[in-house]
Amino acid sequence: MSAADLRINGDRLWSSLMELAQIGATAKGGVKRLALTDLDKQGRDLVVSWGKQAGMSVTVDQIGNVFMRRAGRNSALPPVMSGSHIDTQPTGGKFDGNYGVLAALEVVRTLNDHHIETEAPIEVAFWTNEEGSRFVPVMMGSGVFCGAFTLETAYAAKDTEGKTVGEELERIGYKGAEIPGQHPIGVYFETHIEQGPVLEDADKVIGVVPGVLGLSWYDCVVTGMEAHAGPTPMGLRKDALQVATGIMQEVVNIGNRYPPYGRGTVGMVQVFPNSRNVIPGEVKFSIDLRNVSSELLDTMHQEILAFVEQTSNNSGLQISVERVSYYPPCPFHPDCVEAVRNATAALGYSAMDVVSGAGHDAIYTARLAPSGMIFVPCKDGISHNEIEDAKPEHLAAGCNVLLHAMLATAQRL
Numbered sequence: 001m002s003a004a005d006l007r008i009n010g011d012r013l014w015s016s017l018m019e020l021a022q023i024g025a026t027a028k029g030g031v032k033r034l035a036l037t038d039l040d041k042q043g044r045d046l047v048v049s050w051g052k053q054a055g056m057s058v059t060v061d062q063i064g065n066v067f068m069r070r071a072g073r074n075s076a077l078p079p080v081m082s083g084s085h086i087d088t089q090p091t092g093g094k095f096d097g098n099y100g101v102l103a104a105l106e107v108v109r110t111l112n113d114h115h116i117e118t119e120a121p122i123e124v125a126f127w128t129n130e131e132g133s134r135f136v137p138v139m140m141g142s143g144v145f146c147g148a149f150t151l152e153t154a155y156a157a158k159d160t161e162g163k164t165v166g167e168e169l170e171r172i173g174y175k176g177a178e179i180p181g182q183h184p185i186g187v188y189f190e191t192h193i194e195q196g197p198v199l200e201d202a203d204k205v206i207g208v209v210p211g212v213l214g215l216s217w218y219d220c221v222v223t224g225m226e227a228h229a230g231p232t233p234m235g236l237r238k239d240a241l242q243v244a245t246g247i248m249q250e251v252v253n254i255g256n257r258y259p260p261y262g263r264g265t266v267g268m269v270q271v272f273p274n275s276r277n278v279i280p281g282e283v284k285f286s287i288d289l290r291n292v293s294s295e296l297l298d299t300m301h302q303e304i305l306a307f308v309e310q311t312s313n314n315s316g317l318q319i320s321v322e323r324v325s326y327y328p329p330c331p332f333h334p335d336c337v338e339a340v341r342n343a344t345a346a347l348g349y350s351a352m353d354v355v356s357g358a359g360h361d362a363i364y365t366a367r368l369a370p371s372g373m374i375f376v377p378c379k380d381g382i383s384h385n386e387i388e389d390a391k392p393e394h395l396a397a398g399c400n401v402l403l404h405a406m407l408a409t410a411q412r413l
Contacts (some may be wrong), residue, residue: 003116003404003407004346006110006114006116006403006404006407007110007400007403008103008106008107008109008110008396008399008400008403009106009109009110009113010392010393010395010396010399011392012106012109013102013103013106013392013395013396013399014392014395014396016050016102016105016106017094017095017098017099017102017395018094019046020043020046020047020086020094020098020102021094021098023039023042023043023046024039024043024088026091026386028091028386028387029094029386029387030088030091030092030093030094030385030386030387030388031088031092031093031094031098031386032088032089032090032091032092033086033087033088033092034087034088034090034131034133034134035087035128035129035130035131035133035134035135035140036064036087036128036129036134036135036165036168036169036171036172036174037134037168037172038172040086040087040172041172041173041174043086044066044086044126044172044174047066047086047101047102047105047126048066048068050105051068051105051108051124052068054068054070054105054108054109054112055070055112056068056069056070056108056124057069057071059176059178059183060174060175060176060177060178061145061176061177061178061179061180061182061183062151062175062176062177062178062179062180063128063140063141063144063145063151063154063165063169063180064128064141064169064174064175064176065125065126065127065128065141065142065145065176065180065183066125066126066174067081067123067124067125067183068105068108068123068124068125069121069122069123070108070111070112070118070121070122070123071121072117072118072119072120072121072122072410073117073118073119074119074120075121077119077120077121077186078120078121078184078185078186078369079120079121079122079123079184079185079186080118080120080121080122080123080186080187080189080406080409080410081104081122081123081124081125081185081186081187081188081189081365081369082100082103082104082107082122082123082124082125082188082189082190082191082402082406083100083101083104083123083124083125083126083127083188083190083361084097084098084099084100084101084104084126084127084130084190084191084192084360084361085097085098085100085101085126085127085128085129085130085131085141085361086098086101086126087128087129087130087131087133087134088131088133089131089133089384090133091384091385091386092131092384092385092386092388093382093383093384093385093386093387093388093389094388094389095193095378095383095388095389095390095395096192096193096195096383096384096388097126097130097131097192099191099192099193099376099390099395099398100190100191100192101124101125101126103191103395103398103399103402104124104125104189104191104402105124106399106403107122107124107399107402107403107406108122108124110403111407116407118407118410118411119410119411119412120186120409120410120411121410122406122410125188127139127140127141127142127145127361128140128141128169128174129141129165130142130360130361134159135154135157135158135159135165136157137149137157138359139359139360139361139363139364140154140157140165141180141361142361142363142364142365143364144180144181145180145181145183145364145365145368146181146364146365146367146368147181147367148364148367151180154166155169181368185365185368185369186369186370186409187333187335187336187369187370187371187372187409188336188362188365188366188369188370188371188372189336189339189340189362189371189372189373189374189402189405189406189409190360190361190362190365190371190372190373190374191373191374191375191376191398191399191401191402192360192373192374192375192376193375193376193377193378193383193388193390194207194354194375194376194377194378194381195357195358195378195381195383195384196354196357196358196381196383197380197381198352198354198381199352199354199375199376199377200377200378200379200380200381201381202352203350204350204351204352204377205349205350205351205376205377205394205397205398206340206344206349206350206351206352206374206375206376206397206398206401207351207352207353207354207374207375207376207377208337208340208341208344208351208352208353208354208374208375209332209337209340209353209354209355209356209372209373209374209375210331210332210337210353210355211292211329211330211331211332211355211356212329212330212332212355212356212357212358212359212360212362212363212373213261213263213290213291213292213329213355213356213357214290214291214292214293214294214297214326214327214328214329214330215288215289215290215297215325215326215327215359216287216288216289216290216297216300216301216323216325216326217286217287217288217323217324217325217326218286218287218288218289218304218321218322218323218324219284219285219286219287219321219322219324220244220247220284220285220286220287220308220319220320220321220322221282221283221284221319221320221321222240222241222243222244222247222282222283222317222318222319223240223281223282223317223318223319223320224237224238224239224240224241224243224279224280224281224282224317225238225240225279225281226272226273226278226279226280226281227278227279227281228277228278228279229276229277229278229279230277232279237279238279238281238316238317239279239280240271240280240281240282240283240317241271241279241280241283243283243311243315243317243319244269244283244285246311247304247307247308247311247319248266248269248285250304250307251264251265251266251287251288251289251304252264252265252266254289254300254303254304255289255290255300257303258291258296258299258300261290261291261292261296261355261357262290262291262296262300263288263289263290263291263357264287264288264289264300265287265288266285266286266287266288267286267288268285268286269283269284269285269286270283270284270285271283272284287304287321289301289304290357291329292329292355293329294328294329297328297329301323304321305321308321327359327363330362330363330366332362332366332371332372332373333366333370333371333372335370335409336370336371336372336405336409337372339372339405339408339409340372340373340374340401340405342404342405342408343400343401343402343403343404343405343408344401346404347397347400347401347404349397349400349401354375356373356375358383360373372405374398374401374402374405375398376390376394376395376397376398377390377391377394378390379391
C-alpha cells in the first residue's frame, strides 16, 4: 500500500471511543468522568494500557500529563504529537476531548498495522483537567506545561470538597516525575468535534482551523436601591436590574457589530434581593466578549467600558466592571494549517475554514511549538451535553486527515 492509500480503521476507532465512554457512563448516554477522580484514573489506565499494547513507552509529568511515544528512526528529533483530554464535564459527552486522544492512538495503530516507520517519533498526549469542571483554571495541564501558571498554583487548586490537585494526583497515582515543559514537542495537532453548528449547517466534513477566538471575561455589578414595587413611582426608582439589562443588551450589540467572529454573551445573572415585589437594589452579571484578533477584541473591550461609564453617568447608579480573565486570540502555525488543508484535499473530503470559539489545549502548545487543529461535525452543534453525538464516518475522516498530516510532518522533520 502506498502512503496515499493509507486509511485508519474506523471501526476500531469507534469501538475504542465506546469502550472508554463506559467509564463514567450516564443514563442519558453521556459521560461524567471528572478530572483526578477514581473514574478518571480508570480512564487513564485504560488509555495507557492501549498505548503500551501498541508498543509505546509512557511518560507522566508532575501535573499528570501523559505522553505515549512511538519511536522514530531518528530519536534525536522532537516528536510529532497529537492528543487532547479525557476528563469530561459533569454532563459531558463521549467525544469532547476523548476523540482527539483516541484518534491519535488510532494513527499509531494504523502505522503499526502497515509497519510504517517515521523519521521523527510520534507521540499521543492527554492533558490534565482540560475542562476545569472540578478544578480551576481550565486547561490546567497544558497551561502548567507552557508556563501560563505555576505547578504550585495548580497543586493548590481545590474542588468543592476541599481536595487539592496535588493530593488527588498523588492518590490516583498520576503525579509523575518529569518537570512540566521539559518534554519536547516538534509539532502538535489536535483533532476535535467542532462543538458548534457551522460544519453541519454547511454540510462539510472537515473544519480546517486557522485559529481560536480570544476572549475577555468580566464581572459587572450595578448598585441601585431596593424599594417597594407598589408605592415607588417609576421616575423615582433606582432600579439596578433595568440599568443592568441595558448593559446586557449592549453586550449582544457589540458582538453583532463585529461579524463574523464577534461574540457577546451574558451567561450568569444574580439579582438582589430577588423578590417579586421589591425593586432590585443590586445586580451582578458576567460578560463574555470574543473575537478573532487582538485589535477587534480590544475595540470591543473599550466599547463596553465606555458604555458602562455612560450608563452610570446617565442613570446616576454606581456600576463597576472588572475584567477577570483574558485569553488572547491564538492563530495556529501556517505550516500546520497547510498540512491539514493538504491532507484534506488529498483525501477528497469537503472542507471549510472554521475558527474555534472554544478553548483547547492546542492554545497552550502553540506557545511552545507549531500547532494546528482539525474539526469534524457534531450533531446539532451540541457539546458539553450528554446527548453530544457525531457520525462514525466523520470521526474516521478527521482521523484520516490527522494521519496524513502527522505522517507528512514526521517524515519532513
